[in-house]
């Protein structure tokens with residue numbers, strides 16, 4: 266899914282912000298997540314030091330990126346994996362569609378992969394007449410609804426179990442139930458046939474070990490492992506930033522990833538994939554492809570501030586921590602990556618015109634940075650992107666009229682604030698004019714750029730600069 | 740230390756003179772001579788947060804001209820204090836002369852509650868406020884400056900004050916500077932939740948150390964006809 270500029274965001278965010286039901290679901294999910302996380306952290310003393318260790322490895326990996334990618338490619342190719350470097354989303358899509366077509370694949374099973382969302386793979390496969398079935402339960406649910414995931418870890422976080430019960434009854438013709446195990450059993454049964462008839466499995470990659478040429482996929486349902494072992498062809502898709510140097514580095518990541526993402530000690534399935542089946546193997550794919558995606562990532566790499574965003578493990582914790590995300594949900598962002606992490610990567614992946622407004626849609630409260638397992642300074646990156654979209658030559662945001670007016674006023678304020686006596690005079694005039702309209706210290710309506718304030722809350726009656734002396738109270 | 744400078748901040752000057760006056764009184768009662776300098780109006784935070792670094796740097800330059808190291812600079816706002824302490828070095832990174840000035844000033848810059856507790860070592864300022872109060876920790880105070888306990892320690896010593904726990908207290912109130920007017924719908928949804936939690940706390944007053952949060956929460960509570968009033972921490976500490 267790709268963002269398409271500020272107008273669509275404003276409309277969707279306003280709608281979602283008014284949806285109290287959505288907010289309640291997201292609050293509940295987030296509360297549960299942080300309760301589990303707190304338990305997971307409290308019973309694992311080295312959590313904090315493992316975060317630092319993981320961060321250091323990411324720093325090293327990004328520093329040595331080209332060398333590690335070359336090593337990974339060489340190791341994988343030695344075992345018969347076909348490695349394809351895709352410069353952009355279109356190149357990645359075309360490659361995968363071509364591989365499927367050439368092998369006569371009619372049906373593809375997919376493990377959960379946000380990277381394939383990023384490149385819009387499902388619509389491309391569909392267009393080529395190839396059925397793509399999501400097999401992660403949450404992804405399966407949103408696919409049945411013909412909507413994109415709304416969270417990078419829990420794709421159906423915006424739905425209640427009742428919503429899902431109704432969906433299954435309508436789309437799958439089963440009797441209505443809202444019992445999660447019963448619903449899971451329905452999906453499991455349906456997916457079993459699909460798995461066995463699929464010619465290709467497509468998954469993401471959580472870590473790619475350069476030293477050994479190992480692709481690591483973590484998941485909880487076994488569907489990812491099924492996708493990588495049962496169909497004849499396995500295609501793994503990863504961003505260039507997923508490579509890490511050594512096999513032993515994995516221990517640090519695996520210690521913190523599941524804990525932070527879901528509060529689990531370890532995911533139920535951790536698959537270490539090394540390529541197609543060897544002559545004496547009894548199972549495994551006959552063909553393995555790895556698509557390594559750039560799609561704007563080298564641009565991030567080249568920017569000393571943005572580079573830090575490439576340390577991301579896609580754990581999803583910053584989404585749950587973000588009060589903006591919890592009030593508008595994932596769909597409003599219109600990006601494969603919603604929430605804080607999405608707001609720092611989307612402008613590079615999808616362009617400033619499409620996503621340049623997202624870094625501004627944050628209060629900079631810092632809750633994201635606090636939970637991030639690899640301590641990415643998300644507020645700092647948001648600020649950097651705001652600068653790039655304002656005066657840093659990073660492209661223009663086509664602001665709607667109201668926020669454009671606010672920005673113009675802010676610029677005026679910043680320039681006028683260089684002259685305190687002028688500001689104070691203006692403040693006195695403003696206060697004089699507004700005072701008669703005050704009701705016990707507040708104004709219900711304000712003109713100009715302040716109208717957006719008083720549309721939703723009252724404004725304190727200005728004092729006319731009385732605070733400057735520290736003597737007067739109003 | 741006999742002399743301190745109190746920076747009224749732009750929101751303090753224009754919207755919360757009571758908070759500035761109260762901060763001044765509290766400091767004076769502790770035997771300090773309080774200077775107010777009138778040559779800097781704003782620290783530049785709003786411009787900086789909007790990506791207008793050029794304008795922000797101009798304001799920072801003016802601020803650094805006005806305030807010299809050697810005298811403690813007390814800031815009654817968590818976000819303005821973090822603008823100076825945390826973000827000036829980033830903002831001025833490629834202006835060596837200003838950067839040097841900023842680095843020299845930073846050790847002298849303190850948020851109000853932090854100054855009382857950590858610098859002066861005072862928690863009891865002799866205040867009395869016989870009401871129930873809940874405390875909203877402002878995001879920048881909490882997560883940039885890591886000032887966590889100081890406001891609570893001060894409130895705990897106020898005679899007659901009953902401190903109520905604020906549910907989901909560390910959640911942002913939805914102000915975010917220009918965010919509040921550029922994204923009013925999102926800001927309002929966040930504010931509605933904050934107001935609900937404030938009501939749930941059962942307090943008569945909600946206190947914060949940041950003009951932005953006070954204006955957001957105050958405006959939200961007033962629009963909702965709530966009986967809960969907002970106060971700056973200094974206003975409670977100045978009550979006798």
Ligand code: SF4
Pocket residue numbers: 576577578579580581582583584605606633636637638639640641
């Ligand atoms: S930015 Fe940090 S918290 Fe957010 S998804 Fe990435 S690793 Fe997780």
